[in-house]
Structure formats: structure tokens, C-alpha cells
Amino acid sequence: MAESRITPRNQDFAAWYQDVVLQGDMAEPAEIVKGCMVIKPNGYAIWERLQQELDSRFKAAGHQNVYFPLLIPQSFLKKEAEHVEGFSPELAVVTIAGGKELEEPYVIRPTSETIIGHFFARWIQSWRDLPVLINQWANVVRWELRTRMFLRTTEFLWQEGHTAHASHEEALEEVLKILDVYADVAENVMAMPVIKGIKTSGEKFAGALRSYSIESMMQNGLALQSGTSHDLGQNFGKAFDVKFQTREGTLDYVWQTSWGVSTRLIGGLIMTHSDDKGLVLPPKLAPNAAVLVPIYRKDDERSAVLETAGKIAADLNIKIDDREGQTPGAKFFHWERRGVPVVMELGPRDLASGNVVLKRRDTGGKETVAQADVSHALKETLTAIQTSLLAAAKTRQKENTVLANSIEDVEDILRDVTAEKGGGKFVMAHLKDDPQCDVRLKEFKATIRNIPLIDEYDGPGKCIVTGEPVSQRVVVAKAY
RNA sequence: CGGGGCGUAGCGCAGCCUGGUAGCGCACCUGCCUUGGGCGCAGGGGGUCGUGUGUUCAAAUCACACCGCCCCGACCA
Structure with a gap:
């Protein structure tokens, strides 16, 4: 390909990002397929390296790889109320196949909790069948209104792990174990520091009891959610009737988890290390060291x-x-x-x-x-x-993480931040996980990224929006 | 999906306003020459001007519709 200049980061960060992807010959827009991308050898090689690192860790933790269908009966999505509500706007639906209108349309999977729930119900009868620990490497489709290569595309590659357990404690342990795997790969392989934490109710996965994430800071100061691990509770167990007989002989619904990282990680990698001369790769991921x-x-x-x-x-x-x-x-x-x-x-x-x-x-x-x-x-x-x-x-x-003790201060810090101009910060503030706070932050397009699992600051305080007591500061930022 | 910008050779662009044989730079091919941070010279190849419809003797150029990309907003890994 022709090799030309790369827009400097301080001139236009978004243009710089795109130049680096293109000049690094990693990917290009699919052009004829809306919102999709072609991942070229230089980009795919990085994904393969990431897959190896992740897959070996999953295997070591006892997970096995599987593959479920791309197409999911539309009715499956509807079985979990919050899930269908969350994903409906971004579904691609197949209504005609083999030249005939289908009796029941299929959705192209946006994620696989539902179809996997269906099969879990067939596979699990007794506590002896648990835990089920599986993972699949797959593509998914979410009809996004706005796309950026690697960071958000209509179709993307990821892994999705799905597990079923006999107790909530065990499921939660799994969720945190995987979060640690993600953090380990991010920091020790990708050289991308992350903050592990709990997502707020407004930001959690549709259908989860609670979501955990790793968040990292890009060079423009924006946050990137780089991986998520969900405690699904018994929500999908109930929706798909995944029951098992306990040791005591009673019936209970399984406790499930799901977790994933995607090709978005490559976007994070680029925006963490690269410079005005182009891509910079950490040796552990570089196809050519x-x-x-x-x-x-x-x-x-x-x-x-x-x-x-x-x-x-x-x-x-x-x-x-x-x-x-x-x-x-x-x-x-x-x-x-x-x-x-x-x-x-x-x-x-x-x-x-x-x-x-x-x-x-x-x-x-x-x-x-x-x-x-x-x-x-x-x-x-x-x-x-x-x-x-x-x-x-x-x-x-660290240099771009600041403390704020009033919502006005948070707004002053983040108001003018954009993906192009940069200047983003992680603002540590006392905020309650409450819709009121979300609304106030939304006025200047910021969000609570997560509630860190490790509080590195000053512990409890009063929410700067509601005034109610909260246990610690949370990460507030503008995000991709 | 709303607002803005853009779509002409692989890449970056000019031409469009004022309709009349499609151009420039880089890249590419051949030869000579060069090689410690994007060599030089000479010759050469490459285009349904995003798509469609319309206006016209004639459309890259004018009109309408559509598609795609980028940016901003609402939605999101």
C-alpha cells in the first residue's frame, strides 16, 4: 500500500488513530459492508497472539472450547426481559432463508447467553454435572450506529466464556478469577495498565446481576472498557429453566457467569503505546519481535x-x-x-x-x-x-488521574474533553451508583467507568450528587 | 437515526462554480544508477470520475434519489 504521513496525535487524535491502523496495515474499512472491517495479516497476527495468551490461561483454569450456532431463534432473546431490552436495538435478524420466509426469524448472535442457556438446561441435571466451564471463540454482530476500526465495528471477533455453578459464591469466584486473567494479559502481555472494578447498574450487562470490568486509559485520556466479566446470578437459569438437583436432593437453578474480550483490545493496544511515527508493539505481542x-x-x-x-x-x-x-x-x-x-x-x-x-x-x-x-x-x-x-x-x-470533591469540579475537568482533542482524565470522586448521578454526569458526557475493587484513595465519603454516604471514590471519565 | 464534511488511478489531491477528448504528486512496471533514516534520471502501465435516474447535441461538472466513509450527537464491547 502507499505509505504516507500520519496525523500527529496532538492535532487530531481520532485521525491519528485511523492513520496508525491504516499505515500499520492492520485493517481497513470493509467499504461495501456497513460498519465492518477487514482485518489484514498484520492486525490478525496480533489477534492470534492475544488468543494464544488468553486461551492458554482459560485452559489452565479448566475451561474447554466449544462452538455454538451463529443464528439464534428470536424467541430465545425474549426469555430474559432485561436482556432483550438491552440488545433489541442492535440486532440483525434473518427473516428469509432458502428463498422462503421463516416461521420464526433468527437473530445473528450479539452474544450467546440465550442459546447456551438452552443447552445448559439439557446438559445439567445434577450437582455432579457442575461446574460447566466453557468458552467459545466467535464472531458476533451488533448493529452499531457509529463505528471505529477495532474499537467498535458491526461485526467483531471475541471470546465469550460461559459457566454454570452450584452456588453463587462459586460463580462469583469464577467471575473474579477471569477478571484477573484479563488484567494479567492486559498488563503483562499488552503492557496496558487497567483498573479492575464493578460496573454501575446503568452500565452493567443486560441480564446480569452485576458486571465487572477492566478499564484502561488511552493516550487522549479517554477510558476504554477492555474486558468484562459478568455475574449472571440465576437470571438465565430461570429464563431457560436450567435446574439441577442438589446434594440434599432439592432443586435449584444454576448460577451462571459470562465474560469476554474482543478485538477491541487491539484498539486499546494501539492507543496505549503508539506514537506519531506509527504503531508501537510490546515485544510479547509483536508478530515480529x-x-x-x-x-x-x-x-x-x-x-x-x-x-x-x-x-x-x-x-x-x-x-x-x-x-x-x-x-x-x-x-x-x-x-x-x-x-x-x-x-x-x-x-x-x-x-x-x-x-x-x-x-x-x-x-x-x-x-x-x-x-x-x-x-x-x-x-x-x-x-x-x-x-x-x-x-x-x-x-x-497516574499523571492523568485527579481527585474531585464536587460535581462542578468533575464537570470543569471533563467538559471540553473529546476523542479528537484529548485532555481526558480519570476523575476519582465519591459518587453513588444511582441514576441521579448518571444523569448529572451525562450532561457533560461522562460516565462512572467502574467502582475499583482496590480503593487506592481515601475510603468512604459523601456522594457529590446525592449527598448520601458511599464507601469509596469511583472512576469518572469520558469513554470510547 | 439526526447534523456536518467527503467520495475523481493503489494512496493523497486538483478539475466541478461557468457542461465540450480526465490531470498532478506519491506508489507501481522496465532500464541505468544508488543504498548507515523515505536516492536520482529516463521511459512506461493503470480510471465504469461511489451507484442509479433525470436534464442536455454533450455530464466528473447541473438536478434528484440512494450507497459508503470520516467527524459531532443519541445507542453501545
């Missing part, structure tokens, strides 16, 4: 450089960019835009000195190391990049 660019002038140099370069690349199991007809400069820009953590340079001078040059994507710093030490040096550099990306993101989040 390093790329070697050979530099030569004459034919004899070329063969000598390529020979040594080939050996180094093979030893390190990294890609060598030996494309002809491209100058090294052009190659440097190429890999820089694609976020490759380390670009190595090897030219005649290095051949003579027995060295090789390592350039870090995050800091731009160059380091010359002996070829004999390059394996060790690369490993160290990649570790250093991973560490410093997380540290930088944490620092930025």
Missing part, C-alpha cells in the same frame, strides 16, 4: 553482508528484510510504522568491526553490540522495552 535490515553498496559488500545477516537472522529466528530496490532508509520507516520493537542494522562497517546495531522502536535509541553477544542483547532489549512500555503507560495514567 525484531527485523534485520542489511545495508550494502557494491555487489561484493552485498554478498558478504547478506551472508552474515542471514546467519544472524537464522540464529535469532528473526526476519531479514532483503528486499531489493528499497533503500535501508525506506525499510527503517516501513518497520517503524508497523511497530516492530527492534530493528537491527548490519552494514559493511559492522562487518568490519564484528558488530551489529540494535534500534529500539519505543525510545528510538540505538545500541551497537558484538555479533557474538547479539542473542543476549536482543533478549535484554526486548525485556527492557516490554517493561518500559508498561511503566510509561502507568505513569501517564
